[in-house]
Amino acid sequence: ASHVVVSLVKNYPNYLIINLDKLDYCASLKNLETVSGKENYKFIQGDICEPDFIKQLFETEKIDIVLHFAAQTHVDLSFWHALEFTYVNVYGTNVLVAAAHEANVEKFVYVSTDEVYGGSIDEEFDESSPKRPTNPYASSKAAAECFVQSYWERYQFPVVITRSSNVYGPHQYPEKVIPKFISLLQQNRKCCIHGSGLQRRNFLYATDVVEAFLTVLKEGKPGEIYNIGTNFEMSIAQLAKELIHLIKKTSSESEMEHWMDYVKDRPTNDLRYPMNSEKMHNLGWRPKVPWKEGIMKTIEWYRENFHNWKNAEKALEPFPVTEPFAQLSGP
Numbered sequence: 250a251s252h253v254v255v256s257l258v259k260n261y262p263n264y265l266i267i268n269l270d271k272l273d274y275c276a277s278l279k280n281l282e283t284v285s286g287k288e289n290y291k292f293i294q295g296d297i298c299e300p301d302f303i304k305q306l307f308e309t310e311k312i313d314i315v316l317h318f319a320a321q322t323h324v325d326l327s328f329w330h331a332l333e334f335t336y337v338n339v340y341g342t343n344v345l346v347a348a349a350h351e352a353n354v355e356k357f358v359y360v361s362t363d364e365v366y367g368g369s370i371d372e373e374f375d376e377s378s379p380k381r382p383t384n385p386y387a388s389s390k391a392a393a394e395c396f397v398q399s400y401w402e403r404y405q406f407p408v409v410i411t412r413s414s415n416v417y418g419p420h421q422y423p424e425k426v427i428p429k430f431i432s433l434l435q436q437n438r439k440c441c442i443h444g445s446g447l448q449r450r451n452f453l454y455a456t457d458v459v460e461a462f463l464t465v466l467k468e469g470k471p472g473e474i475y476n477i478g479t480n481f482e483m484s485i486a487q488l489a490k491e492l493i494h495l496i497k498k499t500s501s502e503s504e505m506e507h508w509m510d511y512v513k514d515r516p517t518n519d520l521r522y523p524m525n526s527e528k529m530h531n532l533g534w535r536p537k538v539p540w541k542e543g544i545m546k547t548i549e550w551y552r553e554n555f556h557n558w559k560n561a562e563k564a565l566e567p568f569p570v571t572e573p574f575a576q577l578s579g580p
Contacts, residue, residue: 250318251280252418252455252456252458253316253318253458253459253462254268254281254284254290255280255281255284256459258284258289258290259283259284259287260463261289263289264289265289265290265291265310266289266291267291267292268281268293269293269295269297270294271294271296271297271319272294273321274422274558275422275424277557278292279554280419280420293306296341297319297337297342297344298337298340298341300344300347300348303344303345303348304348304351306348307352307354308352312352312354313355313356314354314356314466315349315354315356315358316462316466317346317357317358317359317360318360320337320338320360320389320393321334321338321386321389322386323386323424323425323569324364324384324386324387324515325424325568325569326386326424326569327385327386327389328384328385328515328516329569331385334385335388337389338386338392338393339389339396342393342396343393346400346406346408350400350404350406355407356409356466356471357407357408358408358411358465358466358469359393359394359397359410359411360411361390361391361410361411362412363413363415363478363522364382364386365382365390365391365394365412366378366379366380366381366382366522366524367380367381367382367383367387367519368519368520368521368522369519369520369521369522370520372523373524373525374476374523375527375528376412376473376474376475376476376528380394383519384516394410398472401471401472405471407471407472409470409472409474410473410474411461411465411474411475411476411477412476412524413458413461413476413477414451414453414477414478414479414522414524415451415453416454416455416458417453417455417543417544417547418456419455419550419554422558422561423558423565424564427452427488427492427547428547428551429441429564430492431496431548431551432551432561432565433565434492434493434496435555438565439510440489440493440508440510441566442485442489442510442511443512443513443515443567444518445486445514446485446486446489446509446511447484448484448485448518448519449482449483449521450484450485450488450521451479451480451522451523452540452543453477453479453536454543454546457536457537458477460534461475461477461534464529464533464534465532468532468533473528475532476524476528476529477526477529477534478524478525478526478529479526479536481540482521489508490509491544492548493505493509495544495548496548510567512567
């Protein structure tokens with residue numbers, strides 16, 4: 250989301266870009282430093298789960314378009330905090346879309362995920378494929394989609410839903426697999442691989458995803474869903490080997506194995522999420538950044554910016570140790 254905010258502020262000087270963020274454990278305002286002093290940028294700290302605050306925000310700011318990125322997104326964490334993921338991702342989305350509808354917003358883009366489809370070995374998902382989520386994070390995103398879609402069905406409120414492959418690049422909190430592996434290796438620690446490491450993921454570089462969202466803002470049709478995907482796919486074990494090769498400068502299989510630590514798997518770990526993105530291609534968007542270019546930029550960024558988060562070290566554990574939802578915990 251920070252990449253989209255920076256791009257909008259720089260490319261649309263006549264628009265006021267409002268960045269609403271709760272500043273949860275995974276947020277860093279350092280990601281917005283390049284635009285923080287711009288006249289057409291405004292940061293507001295706040296929570297989408299507070300209806301009165303959100304209602305007041307829409308009443309005081311003349312908001313034309315909403316890009317809804319706000320969510321708890323870490324799959325591993327969702328198994329331990331399923332109720333909180335439901336609260337933030339489903340209830341929060343309901344609060345936001347209701348307020349946006351009441352304010353007659355021109356376009357509401359809901360940022361979802363390829364994980365709502367569930368895993369597949371060979372079936373390629375298109376936008377009409379059924380939703381079969383297999384983890385609490387994906388289930389909460391699928392449920393939130395239903396609330397958003399209902400505003401189109403009932404009110405013809407101009408919503409658009411996007412489902413994206415895994416995004417990587419600068420600015421990402423290092424709990425996600427690519428920045429986690431990079432940061433571990435840069436600290437001379439082993440990559441922690443869940444289960445067999447044969448699970449495959451599609452990876453899209455951040456600037457390609459920014460272009461996709463700008464395309465959806467301009468060309469996306471109300472009521473539609475768009476897959477934002479790439480054919481570039483890699484197993485988690487192969488990803489680790491690529492990063493070991495680039496960071497540790499080794500091609501020896503035995504030396505690579507030395508930097509890989511296999512740990513127990515998460516409760517469910519889908520093998521693949523193959524998506525058909527023809528609909529986005531028809532709007533004129535295709536990913537452009539080659540893997541080699543994107544991953545080198547990412548490695549360089551984390552070398553300099555790992556400590557942009559106060560608690561970044563916590564993110565490098567094999568399984569979540571953070572307690573970001575203390576305010577909702579019971580006795």
